[in-house]
Amino acid sequence: MQITRQTEYAVRTLLELAAAPVGETVSTRLISERQGIPDEFLKKTIQLLVPAHLVTTHRGTGGGVRLAKPATDITLLDIITAIEGTLALNVCLAPDYHCPNKPNCSLSRILGKAQEALLEELQRETLADMINSQK
Amino acid sequence: MQITRQTEYAVRTLLELAAAPVGETVSTRLISERQGIPDEFLKKTIQLLVPAHLVTTHRGTGGGVRLAKPATDITLLDIITAIEGTLALNVCLAPDYHCPNKPNCSLSRILGKAQEALLEELQRETLADMINSQK
DNA sequence: TTTATATTGGACTAATTTTATCCCATTTAT
DNA sequence: ATAAATGGGATAAAATTAGTCCAATATAAA
Numbered sequence A, B: 001m002q003i004t005r006q007t008e009y010a011v012r013t014l015l016e017l018a019a020a021p022v023g024e025t026v027s028t029r030l031i032s033e034r035q036g037i038p039d040e041f042l043k044k045t046i047q048l049l050v051p052a053h054l055v056t057t058h059r060g061t062g063g064g065v066r067l068a069k070p071a072t073d074i075t076l077l078d079i080i081t082a083i084e085g086t087l088a089l090n091v092c093l094a095p096d097y098h099c100p101n102k103p104n105c106s107l108s109r110i111l112g113k114a115q116e117a118l119l120e121e122l123q124r125e126t127l128a129d130m131i132n133s134q135k
Numbered sequence C: 001t002t003t004a005t006a007t008t009g010g011a012c013t014a015a016t017t018t019t020a021t022c023c024c025a026t027t028t029a030t
Numbered sequence D: 001a002t003a004a005a006t007g008g009g010a011t012a013a014a015a016t017t018a019g020t021c022c023a024a025t026a027t028a029a030a
Helices: A005-019 A028-035 A039-049 A076-084 A106-124 A127-134 B005-019 B028-035 B039-049 B076-084 B106-124 B127-134
Strands: A055-058 A064-067 B055-058 B064-067
Touching: A005 A028, A005 A039, A005 A064, A005 A076, A005 A127, A005 B106, A028 A039, A028 A064, A039 A055, A039 A076, A076 A106, A076 B106, A106 B005, A106 B076, A106 B106, A106 B127, A127 B106, B005 B028, B005 B039, B005 B064, B005 B076, B005 B127, B028 B039, B028 B064, B039 B055, B039 B076, B076 B106
Parallel strands: none
Antiparallel strands: A055 A064, B055 B064
16 A cells, blocks of 8 residues: 555656756656665656656766656656556556446445546646655 | 445445444354355454454354444545555555655645545544444 | 767566465354 | 354465566767
Protein backbone atom coordinates (compact mmCIF):
# COMPACT_ATOMS: atom_id res chain seq x y z
CA MET A 1 0.00 0.00 0.00
CA GLN A 2 2.89 2.34 -0.73
CA ILE A 3 4.17 4.29 -3.66
CA THR A 4 7.30 2.63 -5.03
CA ARG A 5 10.78 3.99 -4.62
CA GLN A 6 10.78 4.65 -8.34
CA THR A 7 7.75 6.88 -7.98
CA GLU A 8 9.50 8.86 -5.29
CA TYR A 9 12.50 9.19 -7.60
CA ALA A 10 10.19 10.55 -10.26
CA VAL A 11 8.70 13.13 -7.90
CA ARG A 12 12.11 14.31 -6.77
CA THR A 13 13.26 14.53 -10.35
CA LEU A 14 10.32 16.67 -11.34
CA LEU A 15 10.86 18.87 -8.30
CA GLU A 16 14.44 19.42 -9.45
CA LEU A 17 13.22 20.36 -12.88
CA ALA A 18 10.53 22.63 -11.54
CA ALA A 19 13.11 24.40 -9.40
CA ALA A 20 15.46 24.97 -12.35
CA PRO A 21 15.18 28.13 -14.48
CA VAL A 22 12.27 27.77 -16.89
CA GLY A 23 13.20 26.15 -20.19
CA GLU A 24 16.60 25.00 -19.00
CA THR A 25 17.49 21.33 -19.44
CA VAL A 26 19.16 19.35 -16.69
CA SER A 27 21.12 16.15 -17.33
CA THR A 28 20.03 12.94 -15.67
CA ARG A 29 23.52 12.54 -14.28
CA LEU A 30 23.25 15.82 -12.45
CA ILE A 31 19.85 14.89 -11.04
CA SER A 32 21.07 11.47 -9.99
CA GLU A 33 23.98 13.03 -8.15
CA ARG A 34 21.94 15.66 -6.42
CA GLN A 35 19.17 13.27 -5.40
CA GLY A 36 21.26 10.17 -4.79
CA ILE A 37 19.41 8.13 -7.38
CA PRO A 38 21.22 5.35 -9.30
CA ASP A 39 21.73 7.02 -12.66
CA GLU A 40 20.92 4.08 -14.91
CA PHE A 41 17.74 3.51 -12.98
CA LEU A 42 16.88 7.17 -13.18
CA LYS A 43 17.15 6.98 -16.95
CA LYS A 44 14.54 4.23 -16.99
CA THR A 45 12.37 6.29 -14.72
CA ILE A 46 12.55 9.31 -16.97
CA GLN A 47 11.63 7.16 -19.92
CA LEU A 48 8.30 6.61 -18.19
CA LEU A 49 7.76 10.33 -17.77
CA VAL A 50 8.24 11.11 -21.44
CA PRO A 51 5.23 9.23 -22.88
CA ALA A 52 3.16 10.65 -20.03
CA HIS A 53 4.00 14.10 -21.40
CA LEU A 54 5.48 15.29 -18.14
CA VAL A 55 8.99 15.92 -19.47
CA THR A 56 10.75 16.29 -22.78
CA THR A 57 14.32 15.18 -23.39
CA HIS A 58 17.11 16.24 -25.70
CA ARG A 59 20.17 14.24 -26.58
CA GLY A 60 23.73 15.25 -27.08
CA THR A 61 25.97 17.87 -25.57
CA GLY A 62 23.99 20.33 -23.53
CA GLY A 63 20.97 18.07 -23.71
CA GLY A 64 18.96 16.73 -20.84
CA VAL A 65 15.49 16.84 -19.40
CA ARG A 66 12.97 19.61 -18.84
CA LEU A 67 9.33 19.90 -17.89
CA ALA A 68 6.95 19.37 -20.78
CA LYS A 69 4.45 21.81 -19.30
CA PRO A 70 4.17 24.39 -16.53
CA ALA A 71 4.67 23.13 -13.00
CA THR A 72 1.18 24.38 -12.24
CA ASP A 73 -0.21 21.73 -14.60
CA ILE A 74 1.44 18.68 -13.06
CA THR A 75 -0.15 16.98 -10.09
CA LEU A 76 1.20 14.31 -7.78
CA LEU A 77 -1.41 11.95 -9.22
CA ASP A 78 -0.04 12.57 -12.72
CA ILE A 79 3.37 11.44 -11.55
CA ILE A 80 2.19 8.36 -9.68
CA THR A 81 0.08 7.33 -12.66
CA ALA A 82 2.97 7.81 -15.07
CA ILE A 83 5.15 5.42 -13.11
CA GLU A 84 2.72 2.90 -11.64
CA GLY A 85 -0.18 3.03 -14.06
CA THR A 86 -3.72 3.87 -13.03
CA LEU A 87 -4.01 3.90 -9.28
CA ALA A 88 -6.23 1.12 -7.89
CA LEU A 89 -6.55 0.20 -4.24
CA ASN A 90 -7.40 -3.38 -5.18
CA VAL A 91 -7.12 -5.58 -8.25
CA CYS A 92 -10.86 -5.43 -8.70
CA LEU A 93 -10.73 -1.64 -9.05
CA ALA A 94 -8.23 -1.70 -11.91
CA PRO A 95 -9.56 -0.30 -15.21
CA ASP A 96 -9.53 -3.51 -17.24
CA TYR A 97 -10.48 -5.99 -14.53
CA HIS A 98 -14.15 -6.79 -14.37
CA CYS A 99 -15.80 -8.95 -11.80
CA PRO A 100 -19.33 -10.20 -12.42
CA ASN A 101 -20.05 -9.86 -8.72
CA LYS A 102 -18.96 -6.24 -8.48
CA PRO A 103 -22.46 -4.75 -8.01
CA ASN A 104 -22.98 -6.84 -4.86
CA CYS A 105 -19.47 -6.45 -3.53
CA SER A 106 -19.28 -4.22 -0.48
CA LEU A 107 -15.50 -4.38 -0.39
CA SER A 108 -15.14 -2.85 -3.84
CA ARG A 109 -17.75 -0.26 -2.96
CA ILE A 110 -15.96 0.92 0.17
CA LEU A 111 -12.53 0.73 -1.35
CA GLY A 112 -13.85 2.62 -4.32
CA LYS A 113 -15.03 5.43 -2.10
CA ALA A 114 -11.76 5.53 -0.22
CA GLN A 115 -9.91 5.59 -3.51
CA GLU A 116 -11.94 8.55 -4.67
CA ALA A 117 -11.00 10.50 -1.58
CA LEU A 118 -7.36 9.62 -2.10
CA LEU A 119 -7.36 10.61 -5.76
CA GLU A 120 -8.90 13.92 -4.95
CA GLU A 121 -6.11 14.82 -2.55
CA LEU A 122 -3.42 13.61 -4.92
CA GLN A 123 -4.90 15.75 -7.64
CA ARG A 124 -5.32 18.82 -5.55
CA GLU A 125 -1.76 20.04 -5.36
CA THR A 126 0.62 20.66 -8.20
CA LEU A 127 4.37 20.63 -8.58
CA ALA A 128 4.27 24.39 -8.34
CA ASP A 129 2.49 24.21 -4.98
CA MET A 130 5.07 21.76 -3.76
CA ILE A 131 7.94 24.03 -4.74
CA ASN A 132 6.32 27.02 -3.06
CA SER A 133 5.65 25.20 0.18
CA GLN A 134 9.33 24.38 0.43
CA LYS A 135 10.43 27.98 0.66
CA MET B 1 -0.43 0.90 -4.16
CA GLN B 2 -2.87 -1.94 -3.59
CA ILE B 3 -4.04 -3.99 -0.68
CA THR B 4 -2.57 -7.47 -0.88
CA ARG B 5 -4.50 -10.56 -1.80
CA GLN B 6 -4.03 -11.71 1.75
CA THR B 7 -5.79 -8.61 3.02
CA GLU B 8 -8.71 -9.30 0.72
CA TYR B 9 -8.78 -12.87 2.05
CA ALA B 10 -8.97 -11.45 5.54
CA VAL B 11 -11.85 -9.17 4.69
CA ARG B 12 -13.82 -11.97 3.07
CA THR B 13 -13.15 -14.20 6.03
CA LEU B 14 -14.45 -11.61 8.45
CA LEU B 15 -17.50 -11.04 6.28
CA GLU B 16 -18.21 -14.78 6.46
CA LEU B 17 -17.91 -14.68 10.22
CA ALA B 18 -20.05 -11.59 10.52
CA ALA B 19 -22.73 -13.27 8.43
CA ALA B 20 -22.75 -16.40 10.60
CA PRO B 21 -25.05 -16.66 13.63
CA VAL B 22 -23.58 -14.68 16.52
CA GLY B 23 -21.22 -16.70 18.71
CA GLU B 24 -20.97 -19.59 16.29
CA THR B 25 -17.52 -20.77 15.26
CA VAL B 26 -16.68 -21.56 11.64
CA SER B 27 -13.78 -23.76 10.62
CA THR B 28 -11.06 -22.36 8.37
CA ARG B 29 -11.61 -25.26 6.00
CA LEU B 30 -15.21 -24.27 5.49
CA ILE B 31 -14.26 -20.65 4.88
CA SER B 32 -11.50 -21.63 2.49
CA GLU B 33 -13.95 -23.73 0.49
CA ARG B 34 -16.64 -21.12 0.37
CA GLN B 35 -14.27 -18.29 -0.54
CA GLY B 36 -11.82 -20.22 -2.67
CA ILE B 37 -8.87 -19.41 -0.45
CA PRO B 38 -5.96 -21.88 -0.12
CA ASP B 39 -6.63 -23.33 3.33
CA GLU B 40 -3.08 -23.42 4.65
CA PHE B 41 -2.63 -19.82 3.63
CA LEU B 42 -5.90 -18.92 5.25
CA LYS B 43 -4.66 -20.35 8.52
CA LYS B 44 -1.67 -18.03 8.39
CA THR B 45 -3.96 -15.16 7.61
CA ILE B 46 -6.20 -15.89 10.55
CA GLN B 47 -3.15 -16.06 12.77
CA LEU B 48 -2.64 -12.40 11.99
CA LEU B 49 -6.20 -11.55 12.96
CA VAL B 50 -5.93 -13.14 16.39
CA PRO B 51 -3.29 -10.84 17.91
CA ALA B 52 -5.18 -7.90 16.40
CA HIS B 53 -8.17 -8.97 18.52
CA LEU B 54 -10.45 -9.27 15.53
CA VAL B 55 -11.17 -12.98 15.94
CA THR B 56 -10.80 -15.68 18.53
CA THR B 57 -10.08 -19.30 17.72
CA HIS B 58 -10.82 -22.62 19.35
CA ARG B 59 -9.07 -25.90 18.65
CA GLY B 60 -10.38 -29.38 18.44
CA THR B 61 -13.57 -30.92 17.18
CA GLY B 62 -16.25 -28.30 16.74
CA GLY B 63 -13.65 -25.58 17.06
CA GLY B 64 -12.97 -22.82 14.60
CA VAL B 65 -12.98 -19.07 14.34
CA ARG B 66 -15.41 -16.38 15.43
CA LEU B 67 -15.45 -12.61 15.71
CA ALA B 68 -13.73 -11.29 18.82
CA LYS B 69 -16.10 -8.33 18.98
CA PRO B 70 -19.31 -7.06 17.41
CA ALA B 71 -19.22 -6.46 13.65
CA THR B 72 -20.12 -2.85 14.39
CA ASP B 73 -16.72 -2.43 16.04
CA ILE B 74 -14.53 -3.66 13.20
CA THR B 75 -13.55 -1.29 10.42
CA LEU B 76 -11.88 -1.96 7.11
CA LEU B 77 -8.86 -0.08 8.39
CA ASP B 78 -8.63 -2.45 11.36
CA ILE B 79 -8.41 -5.37 8.96
CA ILE B 80 -5.86 -3.81 6.63
CA THR B 81 -3.71 -2.83 9.58
CA ALA B 82 -3.90 -6.30 11.09
CA ILE B 83 -2.53 -7.86 7.91
CA GLU B 84 -0.21 -5.24 6.49
CA GLY B 85 0.80 -3.26 9.54
CA THR B 86 0.24 0.46 9.91
CA LEU B 87 -0.83 1.94 6.60
CA ALA B 88 1.74 4.32 5.11
CA LEU B 89 1.61 5.74 1.60
CA ASN B 90 5.40 6.06 1.56
CA VAL B 91 8.33 4.69 3.55
CA CYS B 92 8.87 8.09 5.07
CA LEU B 93 5.36 8.06 6.57
CA ALA B 94 5.86 4.79 8.43
CA PRO B 95 5.67 5.07 12.21
CA ASP B 96 9.28 4.22 13.04
CA TYR B 97 11.00 5.85 10.07
CA HIS B 98 12.25 9.32 10.71
CA CYS B 99 13.82 11.59 8.17
CA PRO B 100 15.71 14.66 9.36
CA ASN B 101 14.42 16.55 6.34
CA LYS B 102 10.77 15.81 6.96
CA PRO B 103 9.76 19.33 8.03
CA ASN B 104 10.92 20.70 4.66
CA CYS B 105 9.62 17.83 2.58
CA SER B 106 6.63 18.75 0.49
CA LEU B 107 6.18 15.20 -0.75
CA SER B 108 5.68 13.82 2.74
CA ARG B 109 3.38 16.71 3.51
CA ILE B 110 1.08 16.10 0.56
CA LEU B 111 1.18 12.34 0.88
CA GLY B 112 0.45 12.76 4.56
CA LYS B 113 -2.69 14.74 3.79
CA ALA B 114 -3.81 12.23 1.16
CA GLN B 115 -3.19 9.44 3.63
CA GLU B 116 -5.36 11.15 6.22
CA ALA B 117 -8.24 11.36 3.77
CA LEU B 118 -7.80 7.70 2.92
CA LEU B 119 -7.68 6.58 6.55
CA GLU B 120 -10.82 8.48 7.31
CA GLU B 121 -12.78 6.66 4.63
CA LEU B 122 -11.35 3.28 5.61
CA GLN B 123 -12.38 3.92 9.18
CA ARG B 124 -15.82 5.15 8.40
CA GLU B 125 -17.55 1.90 7.61
CA THR B 126 -17.69 -1.22 9.69
CA LEU B 127 -18.11 -4.91 8.94
CA ALA B 128 -21.72 -4.54 9.97
CA ASP B 129 -22.25 -1.80 7.40
CA MET B 130 -20.66 -3.99 4.76
CA ILE B 131 -22.95 -6.88 5.56
CA ASN B 132 -26.01 -4.66 5.46
CA SER B 133 -25.13 -3.09 2.15
CA GLN B 134 -24.98 -6.55 0.61
CA LYS B 135 -28.60 -7.31 1.29
C1' DT C 1 34.59 15.60 -39.48
C1' DT C 2 35.95 14.10 -35.24
C1' DT C 3 34.98 14.12 -30.41
C1' DA C 4 32.65 14.50 -26.21
C1' DT C 5 28.12 14.50 -24.26
C1' DA C 6 23.68 12.80 -23.55
C1' DT C 7 19.54 10.06 -24.20
C1' DT C 8 17.44 5.38 -26.15
C1' DG C 9 16.60 0.81 -25.74
C1' DG C 10 17.16 -4.00 -24.80
C1' DA C 11 18.78 -7.73 -22.05
C1' DC C 12 19.93 -9.20 -17.89
C1' DT C 13 20.58 -9.71 -12.76
C1' DA C 14 19.60 -9.00 -7.91
C1' DA C 15 16.73 -8.14 -4.06
C1' DT C 16 12.49 -8.04 -1.84
C1' DT C 17 7.84 -9.07 -1.05
C1' DT C 18 3.92 -11.84 -1.67
C1' DT C 19 1.74 -16.15 -2.00
C1' DA C 20 1.67 -20.66 -1.05
C1' DT C 21 2.88 -25.46 0.62
C1' DC C 22 4.48 -29.13 3.85
C1' DC C 23 4.49 -31.27 8.00
C1' DC C 24 4.28 -32.12 12.66
C1' DA C 25 2.70 -30.60 17.24
C1' DT C 26 -1.07 -29.52 20.29
C1' DT C 27 -5.72 -29.02 21.87
C1' DT C 28 -10.44 -30.62 22.40
C1' DA C 29 -14.97 -32.98 22.01
C1' DT C 30 -16.91 -37.37 21.41
C1' DA D 1 -8.33 -43.67 21.47
C1' DT D 2 -9.74 -41.03 17.62
C1' DA D 3 -11.08 -37.51 14.65
C1' DA D 4 -11.34 -32.61 14.11
C1' DA D 5 -9.39 -28.43 14.47
C1' DT D 6 -5.81 -24.69 15.22
C1' DG D 7 -0.50 -23.48 16.12
C1' DG D 8 3.83 -22.82 14.27
C1' DG D 9 8.29 -23.49 11.88
C1' DA D 10 10.64 -24.21 7.58
C1' DT D 11 10.78 -23.78 2.94
C1' DA D 12 9.56 -22.95 -1.89
C1' DA D 13 7.50 -20.64 -5.80
C1' DA D 14 5.96 -16.58 -8.07
C1' DA D 15 5.65 -11.86 -8.75
C1' DT D 16 7.18 -7.33 -8.29
C1' DT D 17 10.61 -3.92 -7.59
C1' DA D 18 15.20 -2.23 -8.03
C1' DG D 19 19.32 -1.97 -10.23
C1' DT D 20 23.13 -2.92 -13.80
C1' DC D 21 25.43 -3.39 -18.34
C1' DC D 22 26.21 -2.18 -22.79
C1' DA D 23 25.75 -0.96 -27.51
C1' DA D 24 23.27 2.38 -30.48
C1' DT D 25 21.86 6.93 -31.72
C1' DA D 26 21.54 11.87 -31.72
C1' DT D 27 23.58 16.46 -31.01
C1' DA D 28 26.57 20.34 -30.24
C1' DA D 29 30.94 22.10 -30.41
C1' DA D 30 35.79 22.04 -31.40
